[in-house]
Amino acid sequence: MSITTMTLRVPDELAPVIRQAAQADGLSVNAYIVRAARRAALLDAGHQLAALGLGQDLAGEGDTL
Numbered sequence: 001m002s003i004t005t006m007t008l009r010v011p012d013e014l015a016p017v018i019r020q021a022a023q024a025d026g027l028s029v030n031a032y033i034v035r036a037a038r039r040a041a042l043l044d045a046g047h048q049l050a051a052l053g054l055g056q057d058l059a060g061e062g063d064t065l
Contacts, residue, residue, distance in 0.1 A: 008033065 010018065022032035 018032065019029055022029045025032060027035070
């Protein structure tokens with residue numbers, strides 16, 4: 001797996017919330033943000049499939065949309 005470095009600008013009031021949540025989950029801030037981004041991307045993809053009417057075709061193949 002290759003890794004790309006990205007710069008993320010976070011509002012000052014959100015930074016401590018992210019740090020605390022990451023620590024509570026036993027993750028680094030980087031791992032926490034990557035996990036959140038992955039979840040958001042998968043959710044967005046699911047919404048796109050559902051908008052195309054493909055959600056029922058996938059029923060029974062794992063999580064439903």
